[in-house]
Amino acid sequence: MSAQALLDDIADVGRDRVRGGYSRHVFDAADRELREWFAEQAQRRGLDVERDRNGNLWAWWGTPGPDAVVTGSHLDSVPGGGAFDGPLGVVSALVAVDELRGRGVTPAKPFAVVMFGEEEGGRFGVPCLGSRLLTGSLRADAALRLRDADGVTFAEAAVSAGLDPDRIGPDPEALGRIGRFVELHVEQGRGLIDLGSPIAVGSTVIAHGRWRFTFSGQGNHAGATPMDDRRDPMLPAAETIAAARRLARAVPGARATVGRLVPNPGGTNVIASTVDVWLDARGGDVSSLVADIEQAARVAAAEEGCSVQVRQESHSGEVEFDPGLRDELAGLLGGVPALPTGAGHDAAILSDHVQAAMLYVRNPTGVSHAPEEFAEAADVAAGAGALARVLEHLCR
Known part of the structure; x- marks a missing residue:
């Protein structure tokens, strides 16, 4: 056969x-x-x-x-x-x-x-x-x-x-x-x-690894919450995804990918309370690249009144x-x-x-x-x- x-x-x-x-x-x-x-x-x-x-x-x-x-x-x-x-x-x-x-x-x-x-x-x-x-x-x-x-x-x-x-x-x-x-x-x-x-x-x-970024804000009503009163973790999550692409392009041979994003609770008319973002990063100096992405995530989270926790899930040299x-x-x-x-x-x-x-x-x-x-x-x-x-x- x-x-x-x-x-x-x-x-x-x-x-x-x-x-x-x-x-x-x-x-x-x-x-x-x-x-x-x-x-x-x-x-x-x-x-x-x-x-x-x-x-x-x-x-x-x-x-x-x-x-x-x-x-x-x-x-x-x-x-x-x-x-x-x-x-x-x-x-x-x-x-x-x-x-x-x-x-x-x-x-x-x-x-x-x-x-x-x-x-x-x-x-x-x-x-x-x-x-x-x-x-x-x-x-x-x-x-x-x-x-x-x-x-x-x-x-x-x-x-x-x-x-x-x-x-x-x-x-x-x-x-x-x-x-x-x-x-x-x-x-x-x-x-x-x-x-x-x-x-x-x-x-x-x-070298490659996976990191989980958990952005925490305040879940709330999409229609009843004025824009200036929001602490929406989806915003720093989105800015981090864009930053990962931008920062990886500046490092020869590096790759950075977000292929999975999970908001909680995930309703269409709900401001998320948390958003999990999984980063796959690869390249020679992957730890330095991830550190730069993490810094961008922390700045974006602070600007929105949110917090972020970063956990390494795997890494191979x-x-x-x-x-x-x-x-x-x-x-x-x-x-x-x-x-x-x-x-x-x-x-x-x-x-x-x-x-x-x-x-x-x-x-x-x-x-x-x-x-x-x-x-x-x-x-x-x-x-x-x-x-x-x-x-x-x-x-x-």
């Missing part, structure tokens, strides 16, 4: 009828269906499936053990995301297993395909949640307190999925098995279009993937280019602990985290073939 056929097999799972694209979030109905699908596909290939303490799924070819070659990605999405971000890496890993079996290859090292949970942070706000918990880069108590938009905590959601909250957290046994990790992913940009190549290896991931492994894989694949990215990945979280690498597949639209995200069937096949060659090489 081809990678494209496997993508087609899950094409109806988690479709978002309002936003378009897909909304697949950890422990929701779509996620449960995808986990069952992954387990079934793995078992069809003779792989033994286990779930770790943090809800990540591992499909082992043979006996689990140290110095394992591991590949995979995630199946969750951002709200209204595309069909390829995450699933392409998972289905390509399954097809690579088929290719290796077809060539009569039996790995000389332990081998696994992994499906990480909540890579996008679409439900609980922290990206790469499964790999962060696995590695201990996110404290378990902080993760368990996270709440989704409906007020459900991660602890409550974990219990509903059959996990034990007391066991969630660093998993040195699972992490210690990984020798080398390779993640295939659709490119989230247009680098490969410009380079004229269907495949690349990953070089770096720029710049990642350089193992240069030796990167060059080894690039040479194996015929000298494909090395590509930097502004997108975060589980491989980047793991790279502090194990040798990790990325393979990218060309996206002709250059669009990601949106329904227009795409990869041509020929490039999808090329990616799966490249991954199979890499895995055969690493498993010797």
Whole structure:
């Protein structure tokens, strides 16, 4: 079965009828269906499936053990995301297993395909949640307190999925098995279009993080409150969004995005009492950029008679993937280019602990985290073939 056929097999799972694209979030109905699908596909290939303490799924070819070659990605999405971000890496890993079996290859090292949970942070706000918990880069108590938009905590959601909250957290046994990790992913940009190549290896991931700005004012009646008597937190929220764009444009290579804003109580004829704004900031000196945005937010809040609280929800420094492994894989694949990215990945979280690498597949639209995200069937096949060659090489 081809990678494209496997993508087609899950094409109806988690479709978002309002936003378009897909909304697949950890422990929701779509996620449960995808986990069952992954387990079934793995078992069809003779792989033994286990779930770790943090809800990540591992499909082992043979006996689990140290110095394992591991590949995979995630199946969750951002709200209204595309069909390829995450699933392409998972289905390509399954097809690579088929290719290796077809060539009569039996790995000389332990081998696994992994499906990480909540890579996008679409439900609980922290990206790469499964790999962060696995590695201990996110404290378990902080993760368990996270709440989704409906007020459900991660602890409550974990219990509903059959996990034990007391066991969630660093998993040195699972992490210690990984020798080398390779993640295939659709490119989230247009680098490969410009380079004229269907495949690349990953070089770096720029620093990035998420911050939550909570503006507090005075909720009141939209019609009965004169304009001069208002303390409307929506105004400093709006000014902060504009300031983020302005300040980021002044820093070479920086990105600053507000993709989510939630007023409370959210009525059309109500002056909000609070407004939550989530800032995604990326770039070399991201902390300095966020400090400047925070200062702009505090000035705007004071001018409106409001206050603002700023909380960091996640942060990852710049990642350089193992240069030796990167060059080894690039040479194996015929000298494909090395590509930097502004997108975060589980491989980047793991790279502090194990040798990790990325393979990218060309996206002709250059669009990601949106329904227009795409990869041509020929490039999808090329990616799966490249991954199979890499895995055969690493498993010797």
